[in-house]
Structure formats: structure tokens, C-alpha cells
Amino acid sequence: MSDPNHAQFPAQQQPAPGWYPDGTGTVRWWDGSAWTAHTQGSAPVAAAPRPAVLERPRLADHLAVDGPWTWVIALAQLLAVPSIFLIDVRGYVRSLTEGDQSGFISYFATTGIVALLGWALTALIIVAAHRDSKRLTALGVVRPFHWAFAFLGATVYLIGRHVVLRKVTRTPGWPLWANLACVLVSLVITTIWTVMFMQFMLSELATSPLYS
Incomplete structure (x- = not known):
């Protein structure tokens, strides 16, 4: 069954039946021509890149840091x-x-x-x-x-x-x-x-x- 709320594949590029992200954040079963009601949870979301941590470079040992x-x-x-x-x-x-x-x-x-x-x-x-x-x-x-x-x-x-x-x-x-x-x-x-x-x-x- 098709669902107008979910993204459709172009008719000339319809893939084989299988589990695909349906465009709403859910993995849904595609029967070859339309989406079905069967879902498989959320589509994997790429983890946000972690900000780079500014490392402190080592200084010379016994540097006179106390003034x-x-x-x-x-x-x-x-x-x-x-x-x-x-x-x-x-x-x-x-x-x-x-x-x-x-x-x-x-x-x-x-x-x-x-x-x-x-x-x-x-x-x-x-x-x-x-x-x-x-x-x-x-x-x-x-x-x-x-x-x-x-x-x-x-x-x-x-x-x-x-x-x-x-x-x-x-x-x-x-x-x-x-x-x-x-x-x-x-x-x-x-x-x-x-x-x-x-x-x-x-x-x-x-x-x-x-x-x-």
C-alpha cells in the first residue's frame, strides 16, 4: 500500500523490494512499487563530529613558571x-x-x-x-x-x-x-x-x- 505522506522513489528508478529510509526518519519496507505499513525503527543518524580539543603543548621541564x-x-x-x-x-x-x-x-x-x-x-x-x-x-x-x-x-x-x-x-x-x-x-x-x-x-x- 502506498502512503502519500512518505517519499516515493521515481517510477523509472524503483529499487527492488527491501528496507529503505522513507524520508521521515523511519526505515520502512518497500515492496517494489510502494511503501507498506511495516517499519523497522529509526533510520541511522550520522553522529555529529566532535569539536577538536586544543591540546596544551609540553614546555621545558623545570621551566621557571613561578614569578x-x-x-x-x-x-x-x-x-x-x-x-x-x-x-x-x-x-x-x-x-x-x-x-x-x-x-x-x-x-x-x-x-x-x-x-x-x-x-x-x-x-x-x-x-x-x-x-x-x-x-x-x-x-x-x-x-x-x-x-x-x-x-x-x-x-x-x-x-x-x-x-x-x-x-x-x-x-x-x-x-x-x-x-x-x-x-x-x-x-x-x-x-x-x-x-x-x-x-x-x-x-x-x-x-x-x-x-x-
Whole structure:
């Protein structure tokens, strides 16, 4: 039986009976003169060609991939640690124990200064990552780890940078390990400072006439 919805072979070129694509994406039985109702699933579809992957060429082993900007990123964490000692903890505690509102003002002012220093440090890391990425490109590194990941932190950028560089050259990744050490030192110092702050505040509150 013929079906007007399906493509027909020209009368002068009609093939022998068999399974053929009918023009609708289905393999259908051709009885020699017309299509029948018998189908055999979908016609094979050619796979789309995969886009070519741009490979990263190998660089010379032990190439000096770590420059001054790399070390700025790695060690910048240490610059943030001393800033916490600028916070006027005594002024805050004095406000709680003596009712001196100027202590609150001093505390929040110094906290704001520390926050500004932290943002400035983040900006420095981002600029350094951009310069470092440009340097790697100049050295021949194809598609270096994008500098914008520095917005997520120095450690994130250095990890991604190290992963990419390990694919193209031999590098021990000293900036990454130095940064991780800085993070650990910062965590220890911050924890000690927090404990001392809490102990000082509790001792002052215990002897304050306002809370006795």
C-alpha cells in the first residue's frame, strides 16, 4: 500500500523490494512499487563530529613558571593576620562593662578599617593573578588557569594553576604549598586571638559592677 505522506522513489528508478529510509526518519519496507505499513525503527543518524580539543603543548621541564606575582598571591594571606590586632577589643569590652559608648564607636571603626584592609588585600591578589596569568601565557602555557578564580581566594587560584601547569611541565608547586602553610598559620593565630578575646571579655564582665 502506498502512503502519500512518505517519499516515493521515481517510477523509472524503483529499487527492488527491501528496507529503505522513507524520508521521515523511519526505515520502512518497500515492496517494489510502494511503501507498506511495516517499519523497522529509526533510520541511522550520522553522529555529529566532535569539536577538536586544543591540546596544551609540553614546555621545558623545570621551566621557571613561578614569578614575583605568584609569590605575592601565595604570601598575601600573612598580611591579613596582623590586622586583627588593630581591632579595639578593650574599647568594646569597656563599653559593655562601663557603659562607655565611645568604646563601641572605636570598636566598629577599627573593625571597618580591618575590613577595608581585607578588601584591599583581595584586590591585590586579583591583580597579581591577572599579571601571573599574562606571564604564563608569554611563557607558552596554552589556556592557563583563569585569573578571575582569584575572586574566590588565593588558594583556589593557586590550586587550579598548579593542576594546569602539571599538565605541561614539571613544577613542585612551591607557591601553593607556601600558601597552604600561610592559611594554617593564619588559622592558628586567629583562633588564639579569638580565645584571648573571649577570655578577656568574660573576665572583665565578671568583675564589672554592671553585671555583678
